[in-house]
């Protein structure tokens with residue numbers, strides 16, 4: 841079974857992921873922008889049993905308008921967010937795709953909050969998109 845490793849900038853907080861992600865999403869919402877410092881966020885969602893988490897993390901709970909907060913786990917040394925627990929999907933854990941630093945990581949399954957996308961960003965036509973809300 842394939843195994844991928846995600847880690848923070850300093851390498852102290854790591855997630856070992858066994859098998860393929862259940863879903864890979866790009867999100868253009870402003871909360872994802874602020875989390876990443878980039879134009880959009882990219883998440884790989886795994887079942888909890890697929891992951892082994894190593895190292896210390898601190899938690900930031902982000903409330904959301906839909907009443908489903910997300911608990912983000914970040915490295916106390918370097919501040920990188922590596923994984924998060926969406927209360928809306930308690931059996932899943934999201935992992936930041938950038939934390940894998942792997943250009944061969946599979947293409948996203950979807951682009952969400954697409955109505956907020958920067959106008960210059962274009963994705964392949966076979967990648968589904970949907971708006972926010």
Ligand SMILES: [Zn+2]
Pocket residue numbers: 848849850851852853915916917918919920
């Ligand atoms: Zn770190």
Ligand SMILES: [Zn+2]
Pocket residue numbers: 867868869870871872873881953
């Ligand atoms: Zn988002």
